[in-house]
Amino acid sequence: MSDNDDSYILEIIGVNKTFGGLKALSNINLKVKEGSTHAIIGPNGAGKSTLLNTCIAKLVPDSGSIIFAGRDLAHGITPHGINQIGVSRVFQTPEIFPKLSLLHNVMIPAFAKRDGFFRFNLFKWLRDEKKLKDEAMSYLDNLGLSDSAEVHAGSLSRGDKRRLELAMCLIQHPKLLLLDEPTAGMARHDTNRTIELLKDIREDGMTRIIIEHDMHVVFSLADRISVLAQGAIIAEDEPEAIKGHPGVREAYLGSAEI
Amino acid sequence: MDAINSSSARKDNLAMIIFVAVVLTAPLWGKLIGAGYPDLLQKFAIFGLFAIGFNLLFGLTGYLSFGHAVFLGVGSYTAAWSFKLLSMNPIPAVIFALLLSGLFAAAIGYVSLKRTGIYFAILTLAFAQMGYNLAYSVLTPITNGETGLRVLRSDPRIIDSAFGVQIEGSPIGSFFGIEMTGYSGFYFCAAMLIVGFYVALRVFRSPFGMKLVAIKSNQTRMEYTGYNPKPYLLTVFIISGMYAGLAGALMVIVDPLAGAERMQWTASGEVVLMTILGGVGTLVGPLLGAAVIKYFENIFSAINETVLQATFDFLPAGLQNFMVAVVHPFVGEGWHLTLGVLFMIVIIFMPGGIMEGIRRLTNWVRRRKE
Numbered sequence A: 001m002s003d004n005d006d007s008y009i010l011e012i013i014g015v016n017k018t019f020g021g022l023k024a025l026s027n028i029n030l031k032v033k034e035g036s037t038h039a040i041i042g043p044n045g046a047g048k049s050t051l052l053n054t055c056i057a058k059l060v061p062d063s064g065s066i067i068f069a070g071r072d073l074a075h076g077i078t079p080h081g082i083n084q085i086g087v088s089r090v091f092q093t094p095e096i097f098p099k100l101s102l103l104h105n106v107m108i109p110a111f112a113k114r115d116g117f118f119r120f121n122l123f124k125w126l127r128d129e130k131k132l133k134d135e136a137m138s139y140l141d142n143l144g145l146s147d148s149a150e151v152h153a154g155s156l157s158r159g160d161k162r163r164l165e166l167a168m169c170l171i172q173h174p175k176l177l178l179l180d181e182p183t184a185g186m187a188r189h190d191t192n193r194t195i196e197l198l199k200d201i202r203e204d205g206m207t208r209i210i211i212e213h214d215m216h217v218v219f220s221l222a223d224r225i226s227v228l229a230q231g232a233i234i235a236e237d238e239p240e241a242i243k244g245h246p247g248v249r250e251a252y253l254g255s256a257e258i
Numbered sequence B: 001m002d003a004i005n006s007s008s009a010r011k012d013n014l015a016m017i018i019f020v021a022v023v024l025t026a027p028l029w030g031k032l033i034g035a036g037y038p039d040l041l042q043k044f045a046i047f048g049l050f051a052i053g054f055n056l057l058f059g060l061t062g063y064l065s066f067g068h069a070v071f072l073g074v075g076s077y078t079a080a081w082s083f084k085l086l087s088m089n090p091i092p093a094v095i096f097a098l099l100l101s102g103l104f105a106a107a108i109g110y111v112s113l114k115r116t117g118i119y120f121a122i123l124t125l126a127f128a129q130m131g132y133n134l135a136y137s138v139l140t141p142i143t144n145g146e147t148g149l150r151v152l153r154s155d156p157r158i159i160d161s162a163f164g165v166q167i168e169g170s171p172i173g174s175f176f177g178i179e180m181t182g183y184s185g186f187y188f189c190a191a192m193l194i195v196g197f198y199v200a201l202r203v204f205r206s207p208f209g210m211k212l213v214a215i216k217s218n219q220t221r222m223e224y225t226g227y228n229p230k231p232y233l234l235t236v237f238i239i240s241g242m243y244a245g246l247a248g249a250l251m252v253i254v255d256p257l258a259g260a261e262r263m264q265w266t267a268s269g270e271v272v273l274m275t276i277l278g279g280v281g282t283l284v285g286p287l288l289g290a291a292v293i294k295y296f297e298n299i300f301s302a303i304n305e306t307v308l309q310a311t312f313d314f315l316p317a318g319l320q321n322f323m324v325a326v327v328h329p330f331v332g333e334g335w336h337l338t339l340g341v342l343f344m345i346v347i348i349f350m351p352g353g354i355m356e357g358i359r360r361l362t363n364w365v366r367r368r369k370e
Helices: A048-055 A079-084 A102-115 A130-142 A158-170 A188-204 A215-221 A239-244 A246-251 B009-024 B026-032 B038-061 B069-085 B090-112 B117-138 B158-162 B182-204 B207-217 B219-224 B229-254 B265-278 B285-302 B305-311 B317-330 B332-349 B353-369
Strands: A008-019 A022-033 A037-041 A063-068 A087-090 A176-180 A207-211 A224-229 A232-237
Touching: A008 A048, A008 A207, A022 A037, A022 A048, A022 A207, A022 A224, A022 A232, A037 A048, A037 A215, A048 A063, A048 A176, A048 A207, A079 A087, A079 B219, A087 A158, A102 A130, A102 A158, A102 B207, A130 A158, A158 A176, A158 A188, A188 A215, A207 A215, A215 A239, A224 A239, A232 A239, A232 A246, B009 B026, B009 B182, B026 B038, B026 B182, B038 B182, B038 B207, B038 B229, B038 B265, B038 B285, B069 B090, B069 B117, B069 B229, B069 B265, B090 B117, B090 B229, B117 B265, B182 B207, B182 B229, B207 B219, B207 B229, B219 B229, B265 B285, B265 B332, B265 B353, B285 B332, B285 B353, B305 B317, B317 B332, B332 B353
Parallel strands: A037 A207, A037 A224, A087 A176, A176 A207
Antiparallel strands: A008 A022, A008 A063, A224 A232
16 A cells, blocks of 8 residues: 555545534544554544544534545435445444345345446346345355344344344445444454454455454454544554553553453 | 245245135125125225225335325326216226326325325325315316216217217216126226236335335435435335325226215225234235225124114023114114224234234144144
8 A cells, every 4th residue: 555645545634523512523634545444442432433423424524524535425415325435334233124134134235236226126026136145145144144044133133233234234345334333242252253254355445444442353453543532533553553652541441451 | 024025936926816816706705794796895996906005105114194095086086087088988097097196196205205204194194185175175176076076978078979989877987888887897996906916016026125114124224225215215105196096096987976075084094094904014914904994884884773683583582682782882873883993902912913813823723733
């Protein structure tokens, strides 16, 4: 990766957000290199999720802009528009289709990828979509969910829902994947498996922004880490440097096990 | 929901064959339950279509329209005008009713779908009541107000007169010479019902249907998957409105009279009841619900005190009078009471409607066999 500016896929420039009197984000500046994994860490309430929400048009920042592939994600774009230009997100509380089977949960994003977002397929049989079904099954298989492909997604455990959501995002091959605590609620074994999976998909050139409390996950995956405290970035560096950063230790790592 | 998840070509074909067989033999099995007369069977088919179409919207997307009767009315008036101006043939009536109700659904749906949940329901209700009041008063030149729109012998009927078709007696829908009354009227409705059921089956089993259930299941995720739910919702709203328009046209085809009361909110409520009673989100359920309600309306309302006296004749005199006194409020004029009780029992014990009852029963039988 070169250091020239063109290789940044996402640039957050001077973003501010206040809720009532509370300053949730103050003058956030962040650049993420294409193909890298950028972790955002920080204590609870530091504004990590708020920051991700401004990236997907869930929240409009009071000022500043968020440039992704030449488009401003902060203004004049709908949630579905953001997905269409290649941004997917795994939510802190898994957003899946609880009333559909796991297979159909993954098929819906696959349909969007294949047909675009406005083809209704009103005159097709769903059962004839064998190729798409196979593709969906392979993604479920990758995440160890293929055994329950016919089960309603609503009956899954929280950790499994999260993995399902990850499969739903990955099948679309997004350019930028936002992961909001992707391993929370998972058993250690599944966490390690998810880490391996996320390492594997790095080869696709997919850029990842990851919010995580589990330092094991962060240091296994991240190329760069930003530390957020009270709505401001207090440090940004390579993982090794962050580990030794005194201000970070004080704000956050002092209470976390590494 | 299960209708979406489990589907194989063989199962669907079998279901379709059974459905066609059951519909076409309705005059035979109808006799067994005392419903073997064409007027009632026509109602089964017409309201069945209405409910199947309503369920495409409510069952798949969860959007509860409380104003679907407005499309019923639009279909009826359009069919009546087609009878008056063009021909007594039901085909143009059906085509124009589908087009116009589709157009109305597009306009009403476009505005109403700006909101969800209760606000959507209220918006659709408001549109339907506006439609009703327009038909009842302001639009009297088109709808003939409270008298209702009649098809007269003196109407122009351009196509019919071009072919030299004469009308003797009062005008009646005529499918290339076959009069749309009695059983031939029923079979015309039955043919439409079969087509309507097949289309509903295709919608349920299509990627489109799956996406609609996904919208119902989690609209947020649908948006972050890149879909704009609006065009999908509007499309199914239009399809659903066209079903209602078709049902309205059929009412006029078997009985050439269109009245404003067809658009009143009670008619909109009725189709909600039919769908819930039968089973929301199932293919056959709404049709069953429609049949049950129309059956009760016709059979129970026809029972009077004399019939009750005869029914309990075998009991001693005191007990006979007692039974008559107990049952009497539930029949005749009071058939709504029976319907209410039935509705409550179904909702409390089988929230999935009649279809859930059938599913439980078959599961129980299967377990007994093992």
